[in-house]
Amino acid sequence: MSAIATLPTEIVRHDHVASRNAEQIALKVENLEARYGRGCSACHELTGPEHSTNVCGQCGTVIACADVSFAVRAGRTLGIVGESGSGKTTVLRCLYGDLNPAGGTASLMTYEEGRANLFTASAQVRRRVRNFDMGMVYQHARDGLNLRISAGGNVAERLLAAEWRRVDQIRARAGHLLERMEIPRSRMDTPPSAFSGGMQQRVQIARALANGPAVVLLDEMTSGLDVSVQAGVLDLVLELQRTEGVAMVVVSHDLGVIRLLCERTMVMKNGRVVESGLTDQILEDPRHPYTQLLVSSVNA
Amino acid sequence: MNEAVVSEIPHDASRTQSGTHSGYSYAFLDELTKKSVRRAILKAVAVPGYQVPFGSTELPIARGWGTGGLQVTLSLIGPGDVLKVIDQGSDDSVNAVNIRQLVELTAPGVDTTAATEEATIIQTRHRIPEAPLHADQIMVFQVPLPEPLRVVERRESETRRMHAEADYGRIWVALYEDVVQHGRITRSAGYPVVVNGRHVMTPSPIPKWDVPRLHQAPFLSLFGAGREKRIYAVPPLTDVVPLAFDDYPFAIEDFDGAHCARCGSDDTFLVEVPQPDGSSVMSCSDESWCEARRTERGQS
Amino acid sequence: MSVFTPQPITQGAAGQSSATALPLRVRNLHKTFTLHVLGGKHVPAFHDVSFDAPAGGFLGIAGASGSGKSSLLKCIFRTYLADSGSVTWNLTDGSEIDLVQATDDEVLDIRRDEIGYVSQFLRPMPRVTAIDLAARPLVERGMERAEARERIADLFARVRLPRDLWDGLPILFSGGEQQRVNLVRALAVAPRLLLLDEPTASLSPDLQAEVVTLIGEARDRGTTLVGVMHDTDLLNRLSDQVIVLDQGRRVA
Numbered sequence: 001m002s003a004i005a006t007l008p009t010e011i012v013r014h015d016h017v018a019s020r021n022a023e024q025i026a027l028k029v030e031n032l033e034a035r036y037g038r039g040c041s042a043c044h045e046l047t048g049p050e051h052s053t054n055v056c057g058q059c060g061t062v063i064a065c066a067d068v069s070f071a072v073r074a075g076r077t078l079g080i081v082g083e084s085g086s087g088k089t090t091v092l093r094c095l096y097g098d099l100n101p102a103g104g105t106a107s108l109m110t111y112e113e114g115r116a117n118l119f120t121a122s123a124q125v126r127r128r129v130r131n132f133d134m135g136m137v138y139q140h141a142r143d144g145l146n147l148r149i150s151a152g153g154n155v156a157e158r159l160l161a162a163e164w165r166r167v168d169q170i171r172a173r174a175g176h177l178l179e180r181m182e183i184p185r186s187r188m189d190t191p192p193s194a195f196s197g198g199m200q201q202r203v204q205i206a207r208a209l210a211n212g213p214a215v216v217l218l219d220e221m222t223s224g225l226d227v228s229v230q231a232g233v234l235d236l237v238l239e240l241q242r243t244e245g246v247a248m249v250v251v252s253h254d255l256g257v258i259r260l261l262c263e264r265t266m267v268m269k270n271g272r273v274v275e276s277g278l279t280d281q282i283l284e285d286p287r288h289p290y291t292q293l294l295v296s297s298v299n300a
Numbered sequence: 301m302n303e304a305v306v307s308e309i310p311h312d313a314s315r316t317q318s319g320t321h322s323g324y325s326y327a328f329l330d331e332l333t334k335k336s337v338r339r340a341i342l343k344a345v346a347v348p349g350y351q352v353p354f355g356s357t358e359l360p361i362a363r364g365w366g367t368g369g370l371q372v373t374l375s376l377i378g379p380g381d382v383l384k385v386i387d388q389g390s391d392d393s394v395n396a397v398n399i400r401q402l403v404e405l406t407a408p409g410v411d412t413t414a415a416t417e418e419a420t421i422i423q424t425r426h427r428i429p430e431a432p433l434h435a436d437q438i439m440v441f442q443v444p445l446p447e448p449l450r451v452v453e454r455r456e457s458e459t460r461r462m463h464a465e466a467d468y469g470r471i472w473v474a475l476y477e478d479v480v481q482h483g484r485i486t487r488s489a490g491y492p493v494v495v496n497g498r499h500v501m502t503p504s505p506i507p508k509w510d511v512p513r514l515h516q517a518p519f520l521s522l523f524g525a526g527r528e529k530r531i532y533a534v535p536p537l538t539d540v541v542p543l544a545f546d547d548y549p550f551a552i553e554d555f556d557g558a559h560c561a562r563c564g565s566d567d568t569f570l571v572e573v574p575q576p577d578g579s580s581v582m583s584c585s586d587e588s589w590c591e592a593r594r595t596e597r598g599q600s
Numbered sequence: 601m602s603v604f605t606p607q608p609i610t611q612g613a614a615g616q617s618s619a620t621a622l623p624l625r626v627r628n629l630h631k632t633f634t635l636h637v638l639g640g641k642h643v644p645a646f647h648d649v650s651f652d653a654p655a656g657g658f659l660g661i662a663g664a665s666g667s668g669k670s671s672l673l674k675c676i677f678r679t680y681l682a683d684s685g686s687v688t689w690n691l692t693d694g695s696e697i698d699l700v701q702a703t704d705d706e707v708l709d710i711r712r713d714e715i716g717y718v719s720q721f722l723r724p725m726p727r728v729t730a731i732d733l734a735a736r737p738l739v740e741r742g743m744e745r746a747e748a749r750e751r752i753a754d755l756f757a758r759v760r761l762p763r764d765l766w767d768g769l770p771i772l773f774s775g776g777e778q779q780r781v782n783l784v785r786a787l788a789v790a791p792r793l794l795l796l797d798e799p800t801a802s803l804s805p806d807l808q809a810e811v812v813t814l815i816g817e818a819r820d821r822g823t824t825l826v827g828v829m830h831d832t833d834l835l836n837r838l839s840d841q842v843i844v845l846d847q848g849r850r851v852a
Contacts, residue, residue, distance in 0.1 A: 073705055127465035146470075153477050160476060161469030166546045167479050189480060231726030238725060242740060260725065264704050278678060278704050285680040289636035296637055 024109050025071045026247035027095075027215050032068040032104035034090050037061025039102065049269040049290060054085050064090040065271040068104070074214065077241060077248040079262030079279060081255060081294070086268040088251045089139075092217045094119075095249070096136045097126050108133060110214045131161040135208030135246075139220040141200035144207070145192050151178060151203045152188035158210035177206040181236055198229035202236065209244060218250045222257055234260055255298050259283060267291045327374040327407040333357050337375035337531070341522060344533035349495025350463065351446050351530040359526070360402070365395055366425055367526030369442035370402075373423045376438065379409025384419035389427045389571070389585035399423065414588045426489070428510040430568050430589040435518040435536060441504040446525040446532065448492040448502040468500050472543065479548050491550070492543045495534055500543070509552045509569040514540040558582045563593035623824050624653040624676075624793060629685035629700075631668075631675055645671040645680070646848035653841075655792075658815065658825040660839030662832055667845040669828040673795050676826065677717045678707045689714070689793065712740065716791035720798050722778040724771040731756070731766045734785040741789065748788075755784040759810055775802035787814060794818060796827035800834065812838060 035043070040059040047054055047063040054062050065087030072078045080088040093099040095106055105117040110133045118129060135158075138144035145154050155174035164170050175185050181202035187195075192203050201221055208216050218237070222230040234257065241248065241261070250261050258265055259279055266276040267288065275288040286292045325331065333355075340354035359367045377383060385400050387393035391414040400412045413419055416431035425442040433439065449459040452470040462468065471492060478485050489505040493514070503511055504523055514521060514534055521534040534540055542550040559566045561573070561581035568589065570582040584590035631645040646668035653659040661669045674680040676687050678699055687699040691714065699707060711717075725733060731752050738748035756766055759780040765773065770781050779802045786794060799815070800808040815838060819825055829835040836842060844852035 076705070076708070123461075124465050127467045131467070131469065146473075149473060149477055150480070152480070153473050156476050157469045157473040160472035161467065167476060168547055170476065171480070235725065235727040238728075242736075259723070263708050276704075277681070278707060280679045281681060284674070285633070287634075287681070292636050 024074055025114070026074040026109050027249070028071040028105075028107045028114065029091075029095070030069045030105045032091060032094060032101055032106070033066040034064040034087075034094050034099060034101045035061050035066075036064060039063075047270065048272045049274055052270060054087075054271050063271050065094075065268070068268075068273055070266060070273075070276065072215070072247040072249060074109070074247050075241075075245045076264065077250055077262045079258040079265040080249065080251045080268060081253065081258050081265055082268035083253060083294075085270060087271040088268050089219055090271075091268075092136070092219050092249065092251055095215075096134060096217055097130050108214060131158070132211060133214045135211070135213040135216040137201065137204045137208050137216070137218045137221045139223050141192065141197070141204060144204045145200060147191055147193040149191060150189045151183060151192050151195070151206075154192065154203055155207050155210045158207055162211040173210065174206075177209060178203070180240075181206045182232070196229075198225050198233060201225065201233050205233070205237065205240070209240065209246070212244075213246060216246045216248045218248065220252055221250070222252070222254065230257075237261060255283065255295065267294065324406045327377050327410075328359070328402060329357065329371065329374045333371075334375040337371050340531045341372065341375070341533060344522070344531050345520070345535050347499070348534055348538050349493075349499030349501040349532060351501075351525075351532045353529055354531050356526045356529040361398065363527040364444065366399065366423070366442040368524030368528075368531070369423050369425070369440045369526075370399060370524070371526060372440045372522050372524040372531065373399075373403070373421055374407075376440075377403065377407055377410055377421060379407075381409075381420045382411045382413050382418050384413050384416060384422045384429075385424070386422070386427060386429065386586075386588075387425045389429075389569075390587050392587070395425070415592075416588060426505050426507075427569070427585055428506060428513045430584070430586040433513075433517070433519045437519045439519055439521045441506070441521065441523045443502070443504040443523045443525040443530075444527070445490075446502065446523065446528050446530040448490075448500050463499060466498065471500060475543055475545070479545065485544065485548060485550075488553075494539075494541045494543060496538050497541075501532060501534075501540075503540070507553060507569055508542075508550070511540070511542055511550070512552065516540075555582065560584045560590060560593075563590045563597065565590075565593055622652040623655050623690040624826070625686075625688040626651050626653075626676065627686045627688070629672070629675060629687065630683045631671060631680060632683055644848050646675075646845060649685075649845070649848075649850050651843050651850070653793075653824050653826050655824050656819055656822045657840040658819055658827060658838050660835040660842040661826065661828045661845060662835055662842050663845035665830070666847075668848040669845055670797055672845070673717075673797050673826065673828055677711070677715065677795055678702075679717075692792070712737075714791055715793045715795065716786035716789065717795045718782050718786045718797060718799050720779065720782075720801060722770055722773075722782050724769065727769075729767045730761070730770045730773070730781050733770060734781055734788060737785060737789045751788055752784060755788055755814075756780075758814065759784060760807060776804070776807070779803060780807070783811060783814070787818060790818070790821065791823065793824045793826070796825065796829075798829060799827065800829065800831070808834065 037060060039061045040056065042058040043056040043061050043063055044066060046057045054064065056063065068091055070078060080091060082088045090099065094101040101119055104119060106119055107114045107116065108118060108129065111118060111129050118126060136144065152171065152174040155177055156170045159170050159173060175188055178188055179185060183199060183202055192200050222233055225233065252258050262279050265279045265282045266273050267282065269290050275282060275291045282291060283295055286295045336355060340352045343352045344350065356368065357371065359370060361367055361370060383400065383403055385396040387396045403410055404412060416429040419437060421438050421440060422429065423440040428439065447459055449462055449471055452474050453459050475485055489507055490502045491508050491511055492500055493503055493511060495501045503514055516537055516539065518536055520536055523532045544550040555570050558570055560568060560570060561583050563584060565584065568584045568586060571585045572580045573583045574580045627650050629649045630647055633643040633645060635641045635643060649672060661672060663669050671680055675682050682700045685700060688696050689699055690696055697706065731749055734752045735748040738751065739745055761777060761780050765777060770778055783799055800811050803811060815825060843850055
């Protein structure tokens, strides 16, 4: 009837992992900038790793990240490593839509075949892309889960947002994903507030994968978990990398996690990318002074 | 009473006519207020199911007693209109009587009726009359709580965002959890619907029985929430689809073959009516419809 | 060409030139480390190194400790970034690629499809057993897990890795056991280019002999092998050609 009723249909939905062309770039980001404050002409020059600060000395604006560019192919995993203030989490939040960037472009192969900038799309379109084609695992389960509804309900919510409309199918997929995350079906109807930290993260991962997204973002997914529990979560993610064909971006301050999960890595400091390359090269032949410092500081 | 009717358009009845009983503006509200309400109504009709905020004005009826519906009615009504007011199907409730009296007092040229087929405007709380309605009639619903998402989200800022982005996963998951816990959807009155394929709306606390009447209806439906200061609308011939799953579809109430104790019909919405002796019988909720049926059958 | 049963490189594709008999060509490769944590100290690794490695042959790299042998291998694999020079590799479709200039994604493709690397150190994955760890590259290429495990089991048996270790966690293994898992992992996918960094260092002489046999089989299949060994006798026995590095320069 009315034009408002028709939502944009340019999003291509992937029903099966195998249909993805593994050679395609799934996610491309160019010149991403995010800031807190109105900004001024000096912000770029006065901030960054050479100045060891994110704060512009002239106007007080915090440049959370700037000049960030990267591309991730389907089935590949990019790591972003850095310390506090590096901007790594900001990058993820901008991609997922939790934060509005000041500039830059992001394109997804599944949105307008990568020809359109997600950052300039309407909020309605961004939400649709996020619901159908992206997944995010937050550092804290409370940010990524609804602790008051069941674990299965948390996974179901993503499916429902992606317009699944059969309870039996929703329940089957939710149960299947939770089982793969080693959460027994008997606990599917329990709210995750009753779960351990590791289990909560696994519910988040199941939720992030529910709608078969093209891109999954993982933000410090193992922080706060015991080492043995971390191992279990990482092992599951490794398995998923192999089978799901999603493009992943893993943010971590832990080089061990990066080494395990990511073939390629970007190193960030004070909001800028200082080095990027193959993970083994970054860790064994670091070039930038900061990367060398980072790598030598850890007995990885 | 009708001797005081004026034949000209009553732009400012209190000034042009010293003979009115009330001394108020025509239909109580001044013309500027009526214009602002009508503007809100037009916006509401332009975006079916979307809640338009409006400046809900003072009335000689307390909030929570239909002030929203009343403001809609008073803004639309004019000489030649025939008004019916029902309260859960009854024309004779105290509230319905009071509202009719206010209109009779302040809107000369307007008749009131209990006969659905004679009315041009039908103001209602909790029911749609059983009689078939046609394109020249307007239904005005009194709405206590216009926000269908309030059950899953307390914050107004967040529910507004959810509507703006068509991000309805959380209301869907509430229904999903309902099915998982109870084996069916247990919601009854005020069942959430999708209007024109876009906005989720509450049809006011009408029973499920009445919800299918809204779908592709020949008449205009207007919804007024006075205390919450929102107006929304369903234009004629608009899709109104209850939220339900393909394998758990929407179903109206089932009276198990019961008949109305007064008129004998088995195809109307029945309510339980306590009897003096402590028992109860099932009887038509729509009393004027029931009365008409009894007359037909020579039972009065 | 199936990745699991490689044909000798000189057969198959049309338009083969004699250059394909030398699928790996290293030219004027140069690498110096700059250690910023030590105030910008320069540590040269190797300088102006050139050589060709033939298909179906073993090229050995000899030299004293610190002569740059391992660094050279790592440079070919792109774990180290060369400062200048080229490492040209012939792909299966006949085209060439310079690994020094290649993009990260291209290198990852080549590592997946063409080049294997046997290092001295095994990087274990949490909760992954030895057999699954070794089978992973096969499974990533699409082989059924059961079949992959079988192939690994055969190779484990050949290198005489004790059976009770197959479902164990490699992080708990001895150096020699880890090395054998490494070797099997790399050999199982039969890459066209295999880089070996001290493949027998932690092994007893009889196991060394078995590994030598396996390497010989790879060579006979047409694999290009480049290896670093401190045991010069063994190196000379294995190699069709040996280059010698001294303080980062090729002297022979």
